[in-house]
Amino acid sequence: MNMQIDAIAKTRAAISERLLITGATGFLGGSVAAQLIAYGYVSQLCFLVRASSPEQGLERVRTNLSLHGVGEVGRMSLNANQVICGDLLDTSWLEPESARLMTIDRVLNCAAVASFSKNPNIWPVNVEGTFAFAKAMSRMPRLKRFVHVGTAMSCGPDRDSLVSESWRFPQAEAQLVPYTASKAEIERRMRQELPDLPLVVARPSIVVGHRTLGCQPSGSIFWMFRMGLALESFTCDLEEKIDVIPVDYCADALINLALKRHLRHDLYHISAGRDAACTFSDIDQAYAAACTTQPVSERYQKVGVEDLPALAADFESRIGPGNPRLIMRALRLYSGFANLNYVFDNSRLLDEGISPPPRFTDYLEACVRTSRGVAITQQMQWDFK
Ligand SMILES: NC(=O)c1ccc[n+]([C@@H]2O[C@H](COP(=O)([O-])OP(=O)(O)OC[C@H]3O[C@@H](n4cnc5c(N)ncnc54)[C@H](OP(=O)(O)O)[C@@H]3O)[C@@H](O)[C@H]2O)c1
Structure with a gap:
């Protein structure tokens, strides 16, 4: 039994509680649900799912x-009674479902519109709908903890790395994209306006792949590494670091934060941190080893954001067929975050006894293996649905 499971198993002995997972049809929420099932929590789980019937919701999960x-x-050990049908865009279901919500002890709130684009649902779902849900839960007498999944990137662009946890955010206009602005605003509102909510915010850094399943659960963001290496150019220096964690590590950390009896803080990064963040050069070498090719480091060129359009002529030959405008948009959006060069301090999490994260390069081979035969532009669809 590894340290991570050990911690969860110890916590479990004391509880027979009902856990509500939102976002279980997505990347993080799906991993949280999968891990909880593996740890024997099946009968205690409840899911908030967008669906027209509990049966359809169950099928989606x-x-x-x-x-x-x-x-x-x-x-098959799950059943339709464990599903609450609900959409955070229209929270009229909250009232009729209040009897069931009353039975919930702990919430793992993984639902959100997690998109860097200008999706009109970002604010209504991530702020308004999430606030209505959290407010309703704050009135539930059994509720012991509401773990809300934020994002470490909501700290905004002007922080020094190593970034430590802080409740201070920049103005919404200073955020790189509406998504991070919305994630900052909902944290602020829940914390200031819902004093009765037993809120713990967990902010993951960049979640890529799964330690053993690689990109099978989701190819989210992995295509960006493939793209930069295929183009042999990007806006980062090869010696800069990037803070990446696998989804199953993130899920285990979320579960620990939800179940652990006592926590020292109400805000945590879930991140690679100083010890496990990799340089792009490390990633280049691990990627080449997994593909049995040569690293691109000798040919790699760091370019400015303004130089990205010059790469477009090579898109088809290096990346494969795809919409050049979408590729350019993706390069611009993701370069904004990569250029921050942030590593997020994870010492609070480790001090809770949660095991240290793996390095991206430890499991990158699984991501490469499960991406074989998947075109880069096809994998990109995970983030541009
Ligand atoms: N992935 C990362 O790298 C990363 C990093 C830091 C933080 N996070 C945070 O982690 C959380 C989960 O992200 P993810 O990567 O797992 O995203 P994801 O794969 O897109 O999953 C999003 C989940 O939210 C649900 N959802 C979306 N709109 C909803 C609505 N109107 N009502 C109810 N549920 C709704 C989705 O349900 P449907 O299937 O019905 O659409 C899905 O289950 C988000 O809060 C995100 O900010 C993610």
């Missing part, structure tokens, strides 16, 4: 669980 490696026995 099961389909995602299979991507997260949950076998038929685990998937």
